[in-house]
Amino acid sequence: MRGFDSVLVVDWSAASTRAPARPSKDAIWLGFVQGGAPQEPVYCRTRIEAEARIAAIIEAERRAGRRLLAGFDFPFGYPRGVARRATGRDDALVLWDWLAGRIKDSETGANNRFDVAEAMNALFEGPGPFWGKTHRDRWPGIPYRKDGIAFDGIPEMRACDLAARAASSCFQLCYNPTVGSQMLMGLPMLSRLRRLPGVAVWPFEAWQEADVVLAEIWPGLIEPAVRAAMAEAPGRIRDAVQVDLLSRALARMPEARLGALMSDLPPEAAEEAWILGAGAGEALAALAGGEAPPAPPPLRDDCFAMPAGTDWTPVDDALAALERGLHPVVQSGRCPVAAAAGRVLALPVTARRASPPHANSAVDGYGFAHASLPPGDPVMPLAEGRAAAGAPYPGALPAGQAVRILTGAILPEGVDTVILEEDTRQGAGHIAFRAGIKPGANTRRAGEDMQEGAEVLPAGRVLTPADLALLASVGIGEVTVFDCLRVAVISTGDELIEAGGEARPGQIFDANRPMLLAQIARWGMEAIDMGRIPDDRAALRAALDDAAGRADVILTSGGASAGDEDHVSALLREAGAMREWRIALKPGRPLALGLWRGAPVFGLPGNPVAALVCTLVFARPALGLLAGAGWSAPQGFDMPAGFTKSKKPGRREYLRARIRDGRAEVFPSEGSGRVSSLSWAEGLVELPDGAAQIAPGDPVRYIPFGSFAL
Structure with missing residues (x-):
């Protein structure tokens, strides 16, 4: 079996409402380990958003040449016999497509899962098998409770549920755990994902060489590790902890052990699917508890090889050989943003929320709807109250009125323009100002600095103090960084x-x-x-x-x-x-x-x-590449020479230099034993490989020491 480079774990939801803007429990969470480096869990407010994110991850991993294991926390198949009742075939994938053609979802979360479940119940004798609903008086074909359902034509539990000791049932639609509802809302999504290029479903399809493998997982297998993590940090959201730890555990599992878990399956798995890791819960929990992440691959013995027959190597050829032969040799891990200055990002960072998160006022003044301005020089009545940063104005502002608003305050509903306090006169509960203010004046748009979900910083970035401010502004508390080289x-x-x-x-x-x-x-x-x-x-x-x-x-x-x-x-x-x-x-x-x-x-x-x-010239870019920061060439500048030089062909030369009066001057002696020249210099003048005659005023390439991060 080909090993997996990345692991995605999805905690699904069948909620009928859009999840809150603030990350919360009982929503959709994605845990992602990319190339051995864990990312911060991703919060999704709707199933439609989550499916788009998952599809984007699949595409990005395939494009990068990384093999992806994508795990979903709901059953991939029903107990034997259900697929045949609905489709006439004992094929779970056909049932996926059958459901995809019937389930309707929306951005608000509203969906028709109970209607579809009621239609499926009509295929069976007697009450059930699906049970549990939000309203006693709706969907008469769905029992409110499980009492009275015989489960004599089909089993209530799958073979893998029994093996993993999972108490949940594929037929339970309400009252936690709502596995049945998650399946009805999740299988149609899987039906669409499996049609993406390079995707196969375990264990239903030939998955061994697929670029992306979809698999069923169950976070309950690592419950001891989840409880321990929650005890250490009680404020964390449990769903986020689960996907984070399970993705890490699967990424850390030895390739041979994972391959055995995916290969040695009983016959029931062909129709009912199987929980990845069933029977190996203790091993997964131990891996989730903190074993070291996979080490990067070693450097090849020939990483410093030059082309055969090379005698004197030009500088550019030597640099190209170094860049070609080396790769990062350090591992990665999570780091609080406050402690991340100078560290190298191992993964790109995306904004958790927009910056600014809401349209707000850029000044202290008065806000109003521009369309409600009276003709001429406006005089507007002031509404009661005010809007301040951290204390929003309650309700909507009536048309034709203005409201006191302070810098940073969220624009109340009905406000799209703010006039500077100094440009107004106040009295008797009114404000007056000159005509001519433009719509949207003195306001900041939501997300005008950074949109939610946008890439904030790329992998390989050496984090600066300004970067930490940017990360904090979009809600990032931790980042995945390489260990220090x-x-x-x-x-x-x-x-x-x-x-x-x-x-x-x-x-x-x-x-x-x-x-x-x-x-x-x-x-x-x-x-x-x-x-x-x-x-x-x-x-x-x-x-x-x-x-x-x-x-x-x-x-x-x-x-x-x-x-x-x-x-x-x-x-x-x-x-x-x-x-x-x-x-x-x-x-x-x-x-x-x-x-x-x-x-x-x-x-x-x-x-x-x-x-x-x-x-x-050589070690600096090579060390940066080994540290995960990528290859960096120093920035040079053309400057007029402040010296005379006659250079022979055959070698590139670096002269100790500095800038004075707008010209590059060089140290009077080129002797390589003159240590004082290193302290005197502020950079290097780089002379080309060929012959050169340099006179004062001729352009030369000057590289300040700052370009080498000194």
């Missing part, structure tokens, strides 16, 4: 000592490690200081082993070339995953890349200037 930093070389120590002849202070650790922290990643390692292969091997166990990525400086003491490249070569990139750039040609125990290693040059340039 853990980056280990190792300095190598016998000549290095810690800054502040006493240097002997031939020793230098380690400048790279504090620079790299600070850069990583600025990028919102977790920097892990592995210290200084001497030119000793055994010590470096132990340090790499330790780093691979503690970090997702390893940065080393020094030892990346092919000399006698270049142990980083030597060890990576021994591990069989070494790629020595001879990159056509200045400074920083040697760059050793490889995998050490599954962790990517970036072997940077030991020279601080070359180490900085290689980190900014």
Whole structure:
């Protein structure tokens, strides 16, 4: 069986009214784990809205190449014999279509399910089998209670209901649980969904290779986990908790176990359907209780491979190879919005409600209906009361009157225009102002900033403080974010000592490690200081082993070339995953890349200037991709040169630079050992691969350090 990449769990409703605007119980909730990353449960006010959302998820998952398991919390089939009574065939899918042709639904929730149930009862001898209704004196063909229904021609319970110990009945239309009503309103929706491209129904169709599989689920299987979650957070809506936990549990279930649950079915399932997970409730509840989400796939051994025959690699080719070979290596989880600054969104976020949620006043003033203005300079009587933010005006404003309204207040019914307080004169219960105000003046439309259901932020976004304000404004309390990328930093070389120590002849202070650790922290990643390692292969091997166990990525400086003491490249070569990139750039040609125990290693040059340039040009976009933020190219700007330069062809060059008096000036010395130039500079001037003659005033590409998020 092909494994599932994403899981959708639907808590259905047969309500005859539209659910409240504020998320509530006994409505429709969608739990969704996309590519191993749980999303915030989605609240739907009507069945029509929910079906549209489900269809959109199916289309999006197929388009993204992710296989989807979609579970619904109502029976997919009736007890044996019901389908034949209605359609003449023992085929549940034919009965789905039969119901789809008879059930009528509406945006208000009004539907004809009791009429259809009464018609189905007429197909059977005696009272029932459907029972329970909202009015004793309506639908005489439906018993008000179950008393007196024999269930001798057909069983009351399905085989899977007995196996799962589910107490609900397919025939109960009223009084919780209203499974019978959910079926009547749900099966027609499934009849339409199964006709979408790539969709199959388990266990009625050949589902093993389908892109999307519809399955019956029962949240009661994970009841212990739901009770525990509700005890920890009593204010949460139980329906939302159920779909969230069950979608996580199914996503975490090992592929082989899930495949066995979907394959080993009794004969009754062919007509009656089956509850996915029946008999495995304890395992599902344990998975719902918090086992770790699936780990992302490991990087390939050839992720740093260059085309055969490559000698000196152009910078653009090296960047393209990195982007092509890498993918995110971190897991994802839920995070409160208040703690999400600097984190990377693992999933796109959609608005839970519009912003602003209601049309409101943009100023302090007076509101009225523009169409009711008298001719000339208006004089209007003031209505009693006022509208304020958080204290709406009660009722509708009579035509021809004005009402006091404050900034942010919901526009009362009958108000579409507001005049600024300073533009009016008040007295004797009236206001007067000049003619000429336009309809809708000084008002904000509902949703003019963000519509409910619109995408607020895309996956891969590194969240800023402004993003947190936007998320909060549309009701988002939690987001799915990637874990922080853990980056280990190792300095190598016998000549290095810690800054502040006493240097002997031939020793230098380690400048790279504090620079790299600070850069990583600025990028919102977790920097892990592995210290200084001497030119000793055994010590470096132990340090790499330790780093691979503690970090997702390893940065080393020094030892990346092919000399006698270049142990980083030597060890990576021994591990069989070494790629020595001879990159056509200045400074920083040697760059050793490889995998050490599954962790990517970036072997940077030991020279601080070359180490900085290689980190900014190569490591920065690669780390962003590994962290889930996607590949980012730095933004450069054409600026007039404030220097003279003659450049030979063959290598791209990066000069330490800054902007002064509208021109790009470069550090007087190009020596790669001039550490002071890094502090002096505020960016880099990038010179092309070919030959160049640059005179003052010629345009050059300047990349500020801010474009590298420094």
